Amino acid sequence: MGQVHVLDHPLIQHKLTLIRDKNTGTKEFRALVQEVAMLMVYEITRDLPLQEVTVETPVGVASAKVIAGKTLAIVPVLRAGLGMVEGILNLIPGAKVGHIGLYRDPETLMPVEYYCKLPAHLEERDVYVVDPMLATGGSAVAALRSVKERGAQRPKLMCLVGVPEGIRAVQEQHPDVDIYLAAVDDHLNDHGYIVPGLGDAGDRLFGTK
Numbered sequence: 057m058g059q060v061h062v063l064d065h066p067l068i069q070h071k072l073t074l075i076r077d078k079n080t081g082t083k084e085f086r087a088l089v090q091e092v093a094m095l096m097v098y099e100i101t102r103d104l105p106l107q108e109v110t111v112e113t114p115v116g117v118a119s120a121k122v123i124a125g126k127t128l129a130i131v132p133v134l135r136a137g138l139g140m141v142e143g144i145l146n147l148i149p150g151a152k153v154g155h156i157g158l159y160r161d162p163e164t165l166m167p168v169e170y171y172c173k174l175p176a177h178l179e180e181r182d183v184y185v186v187d188p189m190l191a192t193g194g195s196a197v198a199a200l201r202s203v204k205e206r207g208a209q210r211p212k213l214m215c216l217v218g219v220p221e222g223i224r225a226v227q228e229q230h231p232d233v234d235i236y237l238a239a240v241d242d243h244l245n246d247h248g249y250i251v252p253g254l255g256d257a258g259d260r261l262f263g264t265k
């Protein structure tokens with residue numbers, strides 16, 4: 057069974073509090089989401105495999121290490137997942153980026169896919185599906201299905217805020233997937249919003265409503 061990790065680094069928790077604040081405006085919200093995504097990836101990638109290389113320094117030759125294997129793939133779930141991509145690319149500029157367009161039907165809360173473009177050779181990459189919100193879990197379950205259909209082996213899911221309902225849905229449909237969150241909140245309201253959550257992540261990132 058995949059594991060659920062709540063990343064409790066003080067910087068992640070501090071910035072998440074600012075993100076939640078309804079008085080945080082679009083510009084600051086966007087910057088904070090990128091920063092938290094970067095910090096989360098820093099934590100999550102601490103066990104990436106390394107390989108030995110030699111490198112010439114100005115003074116001599118050093119035995120050194122580089123990350124082994126093919127570069128990672130990040131797959132944001134549009135729209136809100138886009139808000140996390142630049143932060144991750146700041147740390148891992150060589151990562152490939154796929155896109156899955158999903159919106160949640162406001163009546164049924166079921167995900168509707170409208171776009172999918174993924175990097176080649178997903179089976180050889182560490183694949184991270186990213187989306188700020190894990191609510192009913194429908195969007196994450198669908199996105200994980202799409203990357204697996206294109207070859208991803210044990211993709212990981214990274215969200216800012218989840219609720220137990222969404223975590224359960226992912227665990228039932230994708231028991232192999234590790235889930236990384238900055239917080240697990242209390243419940244969903246009648247409109248499928250996370251309470252207390254942070255509101256509509258896409259609208260707050262892009263200034264829509």
Ligand SMILES: O=P(O)(O)OC[C@H]1O[C@H](OP(=O)(O)OP(=O)(O)O)[C@H](O)[C@@H]1O
Pocket residue numbers: 133134135136137158159160161165167187188189190191192193194195196222248256257258259
């Ligand atoms: O777990 P779920 O119940 O599926 O809900 C989570 C989804 O809802 C939000 O997307 P939304 O449908 O608002 O689309 P947007 O990002 O384009 O605003 C969010 O970014 C997730 O993708």
Ligand SMILES: O=c1cc[nH]c(=O)[nH]1
Pocket residue numbers: 136189191248249250251253254255256257258
């Ligand atoms: O609270 C929520 C739930 C789904 N999508 C959001 O953007 N926010």
Ligand SMILES: [Mg+2]
Pocket residue numbers: 136256257258259
């Ligand atoms: Mg939205």
